[in-house]
Amino acid sequence: MELTGAEIFVRCLQDEGVELLFGYPGGAVLHIYDALYQQDKVQHILVRHEQAATHAADGYARATGKPGCVLVTSGPGATNAVTGIATAYMDSIPMVVFTGQVPTSLIGNDAFQEVDNIGITRPCVKHNFLVKDVRDLAVTIKKAFYVATTGRPGPVVVDIPKDVTAARCEYSYPKKVRMRSYNPTVKGHAGQIKRAVELLLQARRPMLYTGGGVILDNASEQLIELTRLLNFPITNTLMGLGAYPATDRQFVGMLGMHGTYEANMAMHNCDVLVAVGARFDDRVTGNIEKFCPSAKIIHIDVDPASISKNVKVDVPIVGSVGNVLEQLLKLIKAGKARPDPEALAAWWEQIEEWRGLDCLKYDRGSELVKPQYVLETLYKVTNGDAFVTSDVGQHQMWAAQFYKFDKPRRWINSGGLGTMGFGFPAAMGVQLAYPDETVCCITGEGSIQMCIQELSTCLQYGLPVKIINLNNRYLGMVRQWQEFFYQKRYAMSYMESLPDFVKLAESYGHVGMQIDKPQDVEGALKEAMQLKDRLVFLDFITDQSENVYPMIPAGAGQNEMILI
Amino acid sequence: MRHIISILMENEAGALSRVAGLFSARAYNIESLTVAPTEDPSLSRMTIVTTGTEEIIEQITKQLNKLVDVVRLMDMTDGPHIEREMMMVKVRAEAGQREEFKRLADIFRGRIIDVTESTYVIELTGDSAKLDAFLQAVDTGKIIEVVRSGVSGIARGEKALNI
Ligand SMILES: Cc1cc2nc3c(=O)[nH]c(=O)nc-3n(C[C@H](O)[C@H](O)[C@H](O)COP(=O)(O)OP(=O)(O)OC[C@H]3O[C@@H](n4cnc5c(N)ncnc54)[C@H](O)[C@@H]3O)c2cc1C
Ligand SMILES: Cc1ncc(C[n+]2csc(CCOP(=O)(O)OP(=O)(O)O)c2C)c(N)n1
Ligand SMILES: [Mg+2]
Numbered sequence: 001m002e003l004t005g006a007e008i009f010v011r012c013l014q015d016e017g018v019e020l021l022f023g024y025p026g027g028a029v030l031h032i033y034d035a036l037y038q039q040d041k042v043q044h045i046l047v048r049h050e051q052a053a054t055h056a057a058d059g060y061a062r063a064t065g066k067p068g069c070v071l072v073t074s075g076p077g078a079t080n081a082v083t084g085i086a087t088a089y090m091d092s093i094p095m096v097v098f099t100g101q102v103p104t105s106l107i108g109n110d111a112f113q114e115v116d117n118i119g120i121t122r123p124c125v126k127h128n129f130l131v132k133d134v135r136d137l138a139v140t141i142k143k144a145f146y147v148a149t150t151g152r153p154g155p156v157v158v159d160i161p162k163d164v165t166a167a168r169c170e171y172s173y174p175k176k177v178r179m180r181s182y183n184p185t186v187k188g189h190a191g192q193i194k195r196a197v198e199l200l201l202q203a204r205r206p207m208l209y210t211g212g213g214v215i216l217d218n219a220s221e222q223l224i225e226l227t228r229l230l231n232f233p234i235t236n237t238l239m240g241l242g243a244y245p246a247t248d249r250q251f252v253g254m255l256g257m258h259g260t261y262e263a264n265m266a267m268h269n270c271d272v273l274v275a276v277g278a279r280f281d282d283r284v285t286g287n288i289e290k291f292c293p294s295a296k297i298i299h300i301d302v303d304p305a306s307i308s309k310n311v312k313v314d315v316p317i318v319g320s321v322g323n324v325l326e327q328l329l330k331l332i333k334a335g336k337a338r339p340d341p342e343a344l345a346a347w348w349e350q351i352e353e354w355r356g357l358d359c360l361k362y363d364r365g366s367e368l369v370k371p372q373y374v375l376e377t378l379y380k381v382t383n384g385d386a387f388v389t390s391d392v393g394q395h396q397m398w399a400a401q402f403y404k405f406d407k408p409r410r411w412i413n414s415g416g417l418g419t420m421g422f423g424f425p426a427a428m429g430v431q432l433a434y435p436d437e438t439v440c441c442i443t444g445e446g447s448i449q450m451c452i453q454e455l456s457t458c459l460q461y462g463l464p465v466k467i468i469n470l471n472n473r474y475l476g477m478v479r480q481w482q483e484f485f486y487q488k489r490y491a492m493s494y495m496e497s498l499p500d501f502v503k504l505a506e507s508y509g510h511v512g513m514q515i516d517k518p519q520d521v522e523g524a525l526k527e528a529m530q531l532k533d534r535l536v537f538l539d540f541i542t543d544q545s546e547n548v549y550p551m552i553p554a555g556a557g558q559n560e561m562i563l564i
Numbered sequence: 565m566r567h568i569i570s571i572l573m574e575n576e577a578g579a580l581s582r583v584a585g586l587f588s589a590r591a592y593n594i595e596s597l598t599v600a601p602t603e604d605p606s607l608s609r610m611t612i613v614t615t616g617t618e619e620i621i622e623q624i625t626k627q628l629n630k631l632v633d634v635v636r637l638m639d640m641t642d643g644p645h646i647e648r649e650m651m652m653v654k655v656r657a658e659a660g661q662r663e664e665f666k667r668l669a670d671i672f673r674g675r676i677i678d679v680t681e682s683t684y685v686i687e688l689t690g691d692s693a694k695l696d697a698f699l700q701a702v703d704t705g706k707i708i709e710v711v712r713s714g715v716s717g718i719a720r721g722e723k724a725l726n727i
Contacts, residue, residue, distance in 0.1 A: 127632040305626035
């Protein structure tokens with residue numbers, strides 16, 4: 001039987017097993033919305049701004065490992081989605097975004113709500129497709145999911161002109177697609193594996209530096225096994241938190257600009273560095289010239305272009321984290337050789353000395369609500385078992401430092417693009433994926449206002465997200481840089497004319513609370529967590545002058561941290 | 565160093581803009597870029613001449629390979645290869661100079677392919693250095709117009725860029 005393009009679209013999503021589609025309607029996608037209306041397998045979530053649709057789908061993808069799906073209309077619908085697409089791209093998140101387009105006969109005519117979606121999104125997608133013929137629709141959608149979820153994941157845009165959704169053809173959804181131009185390497189090269197194992201076994205001051213790739217590849221188990229087998233210290237990037245249990249002794253905390261002293265010092269002084277699914281971002285390396293001066297570097301990454309991009313490595317291994325770690329484990333376990341235990345003991349002694357500095361200490365006697373205290377308490381109250389999303393700023397760094405993630409996919413934040421406005425819609429996506437879990441969004445009064453309209457979406461779908469607003473009345477991260485590097489000239493970093501967040505939450509039918517005394521923090525958090533089916537907006541009036549420590553200032557090496 | 569990179573790409577709308585976009589977004593140099601269909605209509609072949617340090621060239625080839633439309637890639641400069649570029653030069657060739665242009669074209673194995681009372685169009689094929697040398701040999705005042713095809717390249721011997 002022949003179906004319309006719109007019906008084919010819906011059938012494809014059903015056959016792909018898509019549960020949730022985040023979107024917003026408009027002229028170019030009306031046929032599709034009509035087809036969606038007549039089925040109930042794919043649930044459509046109506047957001048209040050297309051940016052939120054992309055972040056929600058992204059949050060869903062990060063929490064579940066399944067691709068997030070978005071549908072927006074042509075023109076402004078598509079341009080509003082771009083920030084979210086770029087956010088997912090920078091963090092390698094699998095996502096398929098369907099954008100409506102004007103009818104093929106009008107493309108290029110400056111038609112109503114026409115914009116070159118393919119051109120606009122090209123630099124921030126893994127790939128994009130324009131479907132010009134309804135007969136290509138199903139196979140293109142299959143390819144989009146395939147490309148988005150394999151190799152180094154990433155967002156894929158499928159641009160669908162309106163006439164294609166009205167045209168008819170026979171439907172069949174391909175079980176598999178093959179693309180001769182796209183074949184990611186997933187198994188590590190045996191010769192490189194051997195060289196890597198030799199280096200690992202000779203290491204006297206080893207260091208494991210692992211990132212988002214471990215989480216994307218669901219390879220925590222293999223990582224834990226290798227780390228324990230070798231008794232190596234391990235650090236995670238901001239994107240990698242949770243891949244290795246943060247409460248384990250071998251974990252030395254996050255590394256990088258706001259990482260721990262022990263992690264950065266261990267990096268700087270190590271003799272063998274193993275980078276696993278991490279991309280040597282400048283927030284991690286600090287000054288490249290001063291990076292890991294005495295280390296031989298092994299780098300495992302599925303994307304050859306990540307390897308030797310910023311830092312030249314000695315043993316490149318292209319492949320997926322899980323496979324390569326298994327290959328390494330197999331070879332190590334096949335032999336008797338192990339790294340010199342005495343050298344390791346001395347190395348651990350050194351690391352414990354650095355750890356003893358307690359670089360994350362803060363004033364616990366303060367009369368003011370310290371943001372760090374709120375996060376420590378949140379960790380306690382949620383038994384360290386919540387899904388935590390974050391916006392961007394100081395609050396993000398404190399969340400990364402003070403909430404100890406023992407499991408992957410629990411910490412959800414925008415690292416690569418650093419998109420303010422990400423946290424709240426992402427939390428909606430997570431909550432929809434896991435209706436019975438506790439989902440907290442750590443945010444600041446600046447960030448939350450970038451997607452605050454989603455309070456309405458949460459009401460519509462009954463999403464009991466807990467918003468932890470660390471309200472310092474400043475664009476705190478900006479203020480911190482101005483304090484340190486611009487002689488305290490606080491240009492445009494003071495947030496004036498803030499709304500009454502409690503009333504705002506209430507006006508959307510939610511619960512609001514304001515907390516301005518340290519002694520009320522724990523009680524408020526407990527009360528909020530007990531309101532299982534309500535969204536609670538917790539507005540914490542925090543110490544305005546608090547800064548994120550430690551810090552590697554711009555241009556400095558990892559061994560040159562500013563400590564409190 | 566100068567590198568000649570050839571790629572086979574899916575012959576799809578927008579493929580060229582992906583390559584061009586990659587070079588501008590990552591601030592890579594691009595000296596010339598040519599693209600045309602191959603004997604297989606589903607594939608087009610692109611030749612890019614670029615310059616950069618070894619690290620940059622490595623990134624360029626990796627980033628090109630990463631484009632989902634790129635089927636295969638070869639850096640011609642890695643091995644023995646033949647480089648060719650075609651050029652047409654329109655010169656002012658009036659009475660006294662016509663013989664001289666003819667001689668110059670012969671020396672460079674060029675051909676005169678259009679003649680009017682006052683102009684010649686000379687066609688020349690060779691590597692880019694040879695074309696540059698020709699232009700240097702001609703009195704600049706006499707050049708009306710120059711059009712170059714951009715470089716294409718092919719590996720010598722058994723090595724080939726195909727699928
Ligand atoms: C305000 C702010 C401050 C920040 N401060 C810090 C900081 O102090 N410390 C810090 O670490 N970061 C910090 N960041 C984040 C930073 O910008 C980067 O986003 C982050 O460091 C990158 O993490 P990653 O290296 O794990 O790479 P990701 O972006 O997670 O990339 C993953 C890597 O793994 C590879 N990969 C993907 N899938 C697979 C697979 N299946 N198999 C193998 N490899 C795979 C990819 O090709 C890629 O190279 C900060 C961000 C912000 C906004
Ligand atoms: C969309 C966007 N615009 C601007 C920035 C730059 N920026 C980074 S952090 C920050 C301040 C965030 O303020 P707030 O949300 O209040 O968090 P705080 O740092 O105070 O905890 C700004 C403006 C950004 N990351 N994203
Ligand atoms: Mg703030």
